[in-house]
Amino acid sequence: xxxxxxxxxxxxxxxxxxxxxxxxxxxxxxxxxxxxxxxxxx
Numbered sequence: 001x002x003x004x005x006x007x008x009x010x011x012x013x014x015x016x017x018x019x020x021x022x023x024x025x026x027x028x029x030x031x032x033x034x035x036x037x038x039x040x041x042x
Contacts, residue, residue, distance in 0.1 A: 006036045 013033045020026050 003040050006040045009036045 010033060013029050013036070017026065017029050017033075020029060
């Protein structure tokens with residue numbers, strides 16, 4: 001996947017993070033964000 005797609009995923013995850021209400025939901029978002037960031041850095 002290209003960096004553009006990963007950046008879009010991070011933006012979407014940011015929106016979800018602002019709306020999340022539970023700890024489990026926050027953990028899932030953080031895991032997905034970390035994966036997207038790793039793909040951008042490599």
